[in-house]
Amino acid sequence: DTVLTQSPALAVSLGQRVTISCRTNKSVSTYMHWYQQKSGQQPKLLIYSASNLESGVPSRFSGSGSGTDFTLTIDPVEADDIANYYCQQSNEVPLTFGSGTKLEIK
Amino acid sequence: QVQLKESGPGLVQPSQTLSLTCTVSGFSLTSYNVHWVRQPPGKGLEWMGVIWSGENTYYNSALKPRLSISRDTSKSQVFLTMNSLQTEDTGIYYCNRRGTEAFDYWGQGVMVAVSS
Numbered sequence: 001d002t003v004l005t006q007s008p009a010l011a012v013s014l015g016q017r018v019t020i021s022c023r024t025n026k027s028v029s030t031y032m033h034w035y036q037q038k039s040g041q042q043p044k045l046l047i048y049s050a051s052n053l054e055s056g057v058p059s060r061f062s063g064s065g066s067g068t069d070f071t072l073t074i075d076p077v078e079a080d081d082i083a084n085y086y087c088q089q090s091n092e093v094p095l096t097f098g099s100g101t102k103l104e105i106k
Numbered sequence: 107q108v109q110l111k112e113s114g115p116g117l118v119q120p121s122q123t124l125s126l127t128c129t130v131s132g133f134s135l136t137s138y139n140v141h142w143v144r145q146p147p148g149k150g151l152e153w154m155g156v157i158w159s160g161e162n163t164y165y166n167s168a169l170k171p172r173l174s175i176s177r178d179t180s181k182s183q184v185f186l187t188m189n190s191l192q193t194e195d196t197g198i199y200y201c202n203r204r205g206t207e208a209f210d211y212w213g214q215g216v217m218v219a220v221s222s
Contacts, residue, residue, distance in 0.1 A: 033208035035151075042200055042215050043151065048208035086151055090207055094166045095141070095153040 004098035017075035022087035031091035108132035110213035128184040128201030139204045146197040
């Protein structure tokens with residue numbers, strides 16, 4: 001199975017730029033997607049295929065990477081961005097998720 | 107508009123069978139794959155399995171012996187059945203739709219507690 005590794009938590013000041021990383025143990029090409037999950041809600045798709053912004057998602061979210069290293073960038077961070085962020089690969093089954101990164105405000 | 111909604115019992119006794127229904131609208135089950143994902147309390151997301159538009163299924167190997175996914179296209183419903191439930195199966199169960207590459211629509215989720 002493809003294992004996705006994320007940092008557990010990040011703290012950032014409002015208005016600043018934050019990058020959330022996701023590393024895989026084997027190449028997934030650009031079959032990497034990012035989701036935001038706020039407390040008590042279902043996950044929401046932000047970025048698909050590594051760098052494509054999902055319709056309706058603010059342009060301050062962006063994604064990059066290929067192969068085994070991926071990043072989700074939020075610039076600038078707003079208070080509404082407090083959430084858990086998950087990466088997910090669809091290069092092979094079983095589909096797998098990272099363990100999530102909790103974004104906190106300093 | 108596209109919607110998915112999970113339904114099922116909130117409480118299941120250990121060793122019993124869980125049956126969940128995902129009712130969809132705004133798209134056809136013969137055109138899109140529907141997946142099930144679960145989330146234990148306070149933990150991350152676990153992919154469980156998929157029923158493809160062609161009706162084939164694929165399961166997470168860790169759950170395969172206990173899991174079955176089926177559908178009724180006439181009712182726009184997808185079904186999840188999992189037997190021999192244990193306390194570690196407690197969590198929120200989501201159905202979602204895979205769009206071009208990613209899960210573009212999710213249901214609100216249904217909480218399932220496994221307890222006697």
